[in-house]
Amino acid sequence: MYTFMCTHKKEGRMKATVRELRASTRAILSAVRRGDTVLVTSRGKACAKIVPVFERKRKQNHDSLFGIWRDNREVRPVKKYIDRVRKARYAR
Numbered sequence: 608m609y610t611f612m613c614t615h616k617k618e619g620r621m622k623a624t625v626r627e628l629r630a631s632t633r634a635i636l637s638a639v640r641r642g643d644t645v646l647v648t649s650r651g652k653a654c655a656k657i658v659p660v661f662e663r664k665r666k667q668n669h670d671s672l673f674g675i676w677r678d679n680r681e682v683r684p685v686k687k688y689i690d691r692v693r694k695a696r697y698a699r
Contacts, residue, residue, distance in 0.1 A: 621645045625654070 621643050623635055628647055635645055639659050647655040 623647055625649045 621635070621638055623631075623645055625647060628635055628645075635657065639645060639657050642659055644659070645657040646653055647657065
């Protein structure tokens with residue numbers, strides 16, 4: 608039995624050949640259900656993209672910015688300020 612193992616994986620993106628798609632459809636669709644996007648290639652060129660129907664919600668991480676803005680009194684409270692700045696970016 609052939610097991611799909613993609614070595615071309617970047618953050619949330621996978622690359623699979625047409626042959627891998629035929630041989631491992633279940634594994635590839637499982638990755639898509641987890642939120643990954645799969646780029647399908649034929650003879651080294653991209654020919655299709657498989658994307659999830661519903662995008663997974665991104666987990667917002669404010670921790671790294673709290674330290675940067677901690678002493679700035681103009682942006683108190685920091686969490687609300689960061690949410691307001693990011694709102695347009697994450698409103699998709």
